Amino acid sequence: MKIGIPVTWRKQWLAASMCLFLLATTAIFAAGTAHAESRPTLLIMGDSLSAAYGIEQEQGWVNLLAQRLDDDARVVNASISGETTSGGAERFPRLLEEYSPDIVLLELGGNDGLRGLPPGQMRGHLATMIEAAQQAEANVLLLGIDIPPNYGQAYRDAFTGVYHELAADYDIDLVPFLLEGIALDTQLMQGDGVHPTASAQPRILDNVWPALEPLLEMHLSADATSL
Structure with missing residues (x-):
């Protein structure tokens, strides 16, 4: 049955x-x-050095960073070739509001230096962006740059000194020279002597990573605790 x-x-x-x-x-x-x-949001505010000038976009160090982080963080590249600190400061409030970044990588100033603009003016614009980021509760990593020797040692010292002064005044992390180990190697620089080649991009990321990793770990561990 x-x-x-x-x-x-x-x-x-x-x-x-x-x-x-x-x-x-x-x-x-x-x-x-x-x-x-x-997951934390990273906002990169830079110029052609972060905008993959002269190479394929996916070869740039910012894209390599996004690949390394995979799904652990969101990477927003707001870099524009030719950008000055003045232009960056003008765009920055809207980008802060739109993306609410947890970490801001500030890579600007190179075009100010190449144009011979006053370092004090550059400092003011960078300070404005740092203060705005900190008020928005974002950590700031300052990526420094240098300019060619033909600008004169006094101007170079004043220019590079801006980054160190800002890092000390605002208690933020600093990569003193983004192109350390790259700028003087002709094999790693494009024909203009200013922009790094595709093969240099992993080295740029290696220059940034030691300062960025602790900031990422702090945010990732905080997110894991809150889940």
Whole structure:
């Protein structure tokens, strides 16, 4: 004699299974959404050195950074070739509002130096951006740059000194020279002598990473605790 399962039981079992499936799907989706929302956002404010000038976009050090971080962080590259600190300071408030970054990598000043603009003016613009980022509760990593010797030692000292002064005054981390170990190597620089080649981009990331990694770890550990 074959004993069948009552129709009402089957309906109840199917309904319960469907509920469990929906609950599991919702939990997985919620976990993914929570991870996406909790991961730190990095905003890169730079010039052609961070905008992959003269090379493919995916070869640039910022894109290499995004690949290294994978899904652990969101990387927003707001760099523009030819950007000065004045232009950056003008754009910065809107970018802060739009992206609410946790970490700001500030790589500006090179074009100010190449144009021979007053270091004090550059300092003021960078300070404005640092203060705005800190008021928005974002950590700032300052990426310094140098200019060619033909600008004169006095101007170079004043120029590079701006980065060190700002790092000390605002208690922020500093990469003293973004192109350390690169700028004087003709094999790693494009024909203009100003912009690094594609093969130099991993080295640029290596220059940035030791200062950036502790900031990332701080945010990632804070996010893990809050989950």
